[in-house]
Amino acid sequence: MVPVTAPTALRVALLGCGVVGTQVVRLLTEQSADLAARVGAPLELVGVAVRDASAPRDPAVDRALLTEDAEGLVRRADIVIEVMGGIEPARSLLLSAVAAGASVVTANKALLAEDGPTLYRAADEAGVDVYYEAAVAGAIPIVRPVRESLAGDRVRRVLGILNGTTNYVLDQMTTNGLGLDDAVRQAQALGYAEADPTADVEGFDAAAKAAILASLAFHTRVRIDDVSREGISSVTADDVAWAAQTGHVIKLLAICEVTDEGVSARVHPALVPSGHPLATVRGAFNAVFVEADAAGELMFYGRGAGGAPTASAVLGDVVSVARHRVLGGKGPAESHYAQLPIASPQEAVTRYQIRLEVDDRPGVLAQVAQLFAERGVSIEAVRQAPRPAAGDGPAGVAHLVITTHDGTETALAATVAAIEGLDAVQTVTSVLRVEGA
Numbered sequence: 001m002v003p004v005t006a007p008t009a010l011r012v013a014l015l016g017c018g019v020v021g022t023q024v025v026r027l028l029t030e031q032s033a034d035l036a037a038r039v040g041a042p043l044e045l046v047g048v049a050v051r052d053a054s055a056p057r058d059p060a061v062d063r064a065l066l067t068e069d070a071e072g073l074v075r076r077a078d079i080v081i082e083v084m085g086g087i088e089p090a091r092s093l094l095l096s097a098v099a100a101g102a103s104v105v106t107a108n109k110a111l112l113a114e115d116g117p118t119l120y121r122a123a124d125e126a127g128v129d130v131y132y133e134a135a136v137a138g139a140i141p142i143v144r145p146v147r148e149s150l151a152g153d154r155v156r157r158v159l160g161i162l163n164g165t166t167n168y169v170l171d172q173m174t175t176n177g178l179g180l181d182d183a184v185r186q187a188q189a190l191g192y193a194e195a196d197p198t199a200d201v202e203g204f205d206a207a208a209k210a211a212i213l214a215s216l217a218f219h220t221r222v223r224i225d226d227v228s229r230e231g232i233s234s235v236t237a238d239d240v241a242w243a244a245q246t247g248h249v250i251k252l253l254a255i256c257e258v259t260d261e262g263v264s265a266r267v268h269p270a271l272v273p274s275g276h277p278l279a280t281v282r283g284a285f286n287a288v289f290v291e292a293d294a295a296g297e298l299m300f301y302g303r304g305a306g307g308a309p310t311a312s313a314v315l316g317d318v319v320s321v322a323r324h325r326v327l328g329g330k331g332p333a334e335s336h337y338a339q340l341p342i343a344s345p346q347e348a349v350t351r352y353q354i355r356l357e358v359d360d361r362p363g364v365l366a367q368v369a370q371l372f373a374e375r376g377v378s379i380e381a382v383r384q385a386p387r388p389a390a391g392d393g394p395a396g397v398a399h400l401v402i403t404t405h406d407g408t409e410t411a412l413a414a415t416v417a418a419i420e421g422l423d424a425v426q427t428v429t430s431v432l433r434v435e436g437a
């Protein structure tokens, strides 16, 4: 008779126990029996690396597991989960983990967008997995669909709302008239924001996610510095109100595409027509559109931030890498064979909506229109806002809202600069891109 032996438990180490880490501990504990059944072996949490073991913790976290020796912990684990964030010491710890033969799961988009290939290479040499579903759009399965399900197709474009905090902030500005700072504070209290919300507000977080998605989608390497980036700090209550008047909402979009020039990846606020599916993405939700040659258009939607949703993605990865350790095999290695150049952001094609205040007299609109024509930029629509009520603004001033057809950033920016130089133009109040029309 063949002796029946219990499968050996897989030792799991957790690095960081904040918003996401606490929920990872909770799910690992509450679902241990189901996870063991799915993996084919129990998952044993052997330690939780924290900065201060004496600090107060959620009761879900067994204090006996806390350690301030992260380096020692990663050397006694089969699977290392990194949810501490930041570049160092996260990078060194993950490299130590793979060198010691552990598989790793990380939510750290900042690290992957800065220096992912170093980790991917080290893991490949060691024959272990690096999984990172939580790093892009939190709970939404998007890394795996792009990396695996679409591996037989040709992805052309990825368009998404990839940052929950800024979507929450813009939504609060739109629906409740909240100011930027108050809305950011609420997002922090709800666990959506990064430790330093500048990463969210200024678009670094979305740019990191765009770099990761573009690399996966186009089988190439795109770093965060390759992504042209503009955050939401300059979006005003006035912009939000005008967007509504012209049938749009303002969203922080990430756009990744392949052009004749190479890969273009950019993050910026944009006007999205109210009828577009992305316009209906509310609160801290995220959504990602993927356009592929054979598949056509795909849309992924769900919670892109928050402790429990992000922990769901982490646990899904833990089960995958754990199964590989039980059954053998390994997930896909980094695919960067296409080696595409990074396209100049100036060549990106977009549409602008320009709001300006001009002298209200005959011929001014013709002068403005002439500047567009001279630069080959076609105008789609011109609206003149009502004259301000008495006491509400100077008389003799007309408010124009001009929407263009597609043009390159270079042509559009040159047109705006020329308009600013016209005597009859008092102010260019705002310039926003229009996407998704």
Ligand SMILES: NC(=O)c1ccc[n+]([C@@H]2O[C@H](COP(=O)([O-])OP(=O)(O)OC[C@H]3O[C@@H](n4cnc5c(N)ncnc54)[C@H](O)[C@@H]3O)[C@@H](O)[C@H]2O)c1
Residues within 6 Å of the ligand: 015, 016, 017, 018, 019, 020, 021, 049, 050, 051, 070, 082, 083, 084, 085, 086, 089, 107, 108, 109, 110, 134, 135, 138, 191, 192, 193, 194, 195, 304, 305, 306, 307, 310
């Ligand atoms: N919060 C979210 O919604 C969310 C969503 C997706 C991905 N992420 C990513 O998950 C990671 C964690 O995010 P979070 O929101 O839980 O952050 P957090 O700030 O709440 O938690 C991070 C924890 O790690 C600890 N830590 C940092 N450096 C450490 C070190 N050297 N040793 C031990 N502990 C250390 C911190 O003290 C903190 O408790 C980040 O990479 C973040 O980008 C977060």
Ligand SMILES: N[C@@H](CCO)C(=O)O
Residues within 6 Å of the ligand: 135, 137, 138, 162, 163, 164, 165, 166, 192, 193, 194, 200, 205, 304, 305, 306
């Ligand atoms: N701070 C990020 C968390 C998810 O990466 C967001 O707001 O989307």
Ligand code: NA
Residues within 6 Å of the ligand: 133, 134, 135, 136, 137, 138, 139, 140, 141, 142, 143, 313
């Ligand atoms: Na995800």
